[in-house]
Each structure stands twice: as C-alpha cells, then as structure tokens.
Amino acid sequence: MIEISNIHKSFGALEVLGGIDLTIGRGEVVSIVGPSGAGKTTLLQIMGTLSRPDCGTLRIAGTDVLAMGDRRLTRFRGDHIGFVFQFHQLLPEFSALENVMLPALIARRPKAEAQRRATELLDFMGLADRRTHKPAELSGGEKQRVAVARALVNAPDVVLADEPSGSLDSHNKVELHQLFFDLRREFGQTFVIVTHDEQLAATTDRTIHLADGRVVRETRRDDSVPETPAADVAPEASAETPDNEPTTNV
Ligand SMILES: Nc1ncnc2c1ncn2[C@@H]1O[C@H](COP(=O)(O)OP(=O)(O)O)[C@@H](O)[C@H]1O
Numbered sequence: 001m002i003e004i005s006n007i008h009k010s011f012g013a014l015e016v017l018g019g020i021d022l023t024i025g026r027g028e029v030v031s032i033v034g035p036s037g038a039g040k041t042t043l044l045q046i047m048g049t050l051s052r053p054d055c056g057t058l059r060i061a062g063t064d065v066l067a068m069g070d071r072r073l074t075r076f077r078g079d080h081i082g083f084v085f086q087f088h089q090l091l092p093e094f095s096a097l098e099n100v101m102l103p104a105l106i107a108r109r110p111k112a113e114a115q116r117r118a119t120e121l122l123d124f125m126g127l128a129d130r131r132t133h134k135p136a137e138l139s140g141g142e143k144q145r146v147a148v149a150r151a152l153v154n155a156p157d158v159v160l161a162d163e164p165s166g167s168l169d170s171h172n173k174v175e176l177h178q179l180f181f182d183l184r185r186e187f188g189q190t191f192v193i194v195t196h197d198e199q200l201a202a203t204t205d206r207t208i209h210l211a212d213g214r215v216v217r218e219t220r221r222d223d224s225v226p227e228t229p230a231a232d233v234a235p236e237a238s239a240e241t242p243d244n245e246p247t248t249n250v
Pocket residue numbers: 011014016034035036037038039040041042043249250
C-alpha cells in the first residue's frame with residue numbers, strides 16, 4: 001500500500017530524516033513512536049505528500065507519487081489519503097455533516113453522493129443525532145470522530161493520523177482507538193498513526209520506533225513474526241530508548 005525507500009529530509013543543516021525504508025500493507029494498522037523531534041511528523045507529512053523529501057522514493061497504491069507535479073499530486077492526495085490531526089481542525093461555521101462532506105465536494109464528487117457517504121460515516125461513528133451540530137456544539141471526542149469521518153469520506157487508501165488522541169481524555173482516547181480497529185475490521189482501512197499513547201501503540205499490528213530520523217526498532221505483533229531490530233540499527237540505539245522522553249531538537 002505504501003512503499004518508502006531511502007527517504008532523506010533536511011531543513012537547512014538539520015538532517016531530520018536520515019534514510020527511511022518502510023512498507024505498509026493494505027489493512028495494516030501501524031503506529032510510529034519516538035521522542036519529540038525524532039522526525040515522526042515530518043515522515044507522516046512526506047507519506048501524505050504534504051512535504052517532498054530531498055531524495056528517496058514513495059509509492060502509494062502502486063503510484064510513484066514523487067514523479068507527479070504539484071497539481072496532479074494535490075488531486076491524488078484528495079482521492080487517496082485521509083488525514084487526522086491532534087486538533088480536529090473542523091471548520092467552525094459548518095455542521096458536522098458539512099465538514100465531513102467537504103473533501104468529497106473538493107474532489108468534485110456529486111453532492112448527493114457526498115451527503116449519503118458522510119451520513120453513513122457519521123452513523124457508523126454513533127453520531128447520527130449530531131449531524132447538524134456545529135463543532136462548538138460537540139464534545140472533544142465527538143469532534144475527533146467527525147474528523148475521522150471527514151478523513152474517510154473519499155474512501156482513501158490510507159488514513160494518516162498525527163497524535164489523534166493527543167488532546168482527548170482517557171475515556172475518549174479508548175473510544176477513538178477502538179474506532180480505528182472497528183474501521184479496519186469493517187472496511188479493511190489502512191492506518192498509520194503517530195502516537196505517544198503506549199496503550200494504543202501496543203494494540204497496533206506493528207510499531208515503528210523512530211529516533212534521530214532513523215528507524216531504530218520495529219515491533220510486530222502478529223504471532224508468526226518475532227520482534228526484530230531493524231537491520232541498520234546502531235547497537236546503542238535499541239531497546240532502552242524511551243519513547244516519551246522529550247529530547248532537545250539539535
Ligand atoms: N519546517 C521546518 N523547518 C525547520 N525545521 C523543522 C521543520 N519541521 C520540523 N523541523 C525540525 O525537524 C525535527 C523533527 O520534527 P518533527 O518531524 O516535527 O518531529 P516529531 O513529530 O517526531 O516531534 C525537529 O527538530 C523540528 O524542529
């Protein structure tokens with residue numbers, strides 16, 4: 001579904017990603033963890049085609065996306081990739097239903113179809129009676145579920161989520177995490193989730209541990225494959241690296 005090879009990214013003299021190789025399969029729920037400043041958001045933005053790497057290749061659903069020009073890429077992004085951010089980023093003047101419909105309308109889908117799909121998704125999220133509410137009239141957990149519905153409205157190949165439960169209390173966190181797995185079960189939806197939440201990371205199929213712009217470890221949870229360190233791991237950068245400890249961004 002997503003194939004990343006030898007991705008490098010620097011901002012000026014600062015190397016943020018130092019050669020990332022990663023393959024994510026259809027229907028997988030993968031978490032990315034690592035200290036603050038490790039490059040998680042940068043990697044997710046590159047996967048989402050919001051940012052271009054300095055070098056490397058990125059294939060999404062078989063398409064070499066980096067070969068596309070900006071206009072085609074924008075179109076591709078809208079059709080194939082859904083985003084969920086830490087803060088819902090819903091438009092305050094629109095209802096829940098309208099917010100969910102918006103990416104479908106931007107992708108020039110017929111309005112009736114957009115409305116039908118958005119309604120179905122909100123129903124699936126248990127928000128049938130919240131369709132006409134504006135974001136200010138929704139709880140934090142509800143807003144985040146609307147944001148997930150919005151990410152799904154164009155039936156994307158993959159949903160990329162950056163700290164999606166980072167602003168939620170523990171009850172809403174658990175519900176949102178459960179929703180990801182419900183969506184995978186129902187629709188075979190693929191998710192890549194950057195998270196500080198150890199409970200969430202522990203329930204995903206695979207956890208990619210990032211530190212200093214490199215994959216230092218990968219934890220697989222399907223029973224057949226044992227946990228293996230990544231091949232290019234420096235020995236001192238392995239299991240002891242704490243995931244939550246803030247580091248300085250040097
Ligand atoms: N647009 C940018 N310009 C300059 N530096 C950036 C930019 N985006 C991120 N960085 C730097 O890249 C490093 C990694 O950032 P980020 O990917 O946001 O890490 P994480 O999400 O793991 O906390 C940090 O040191 C950050 O300050």
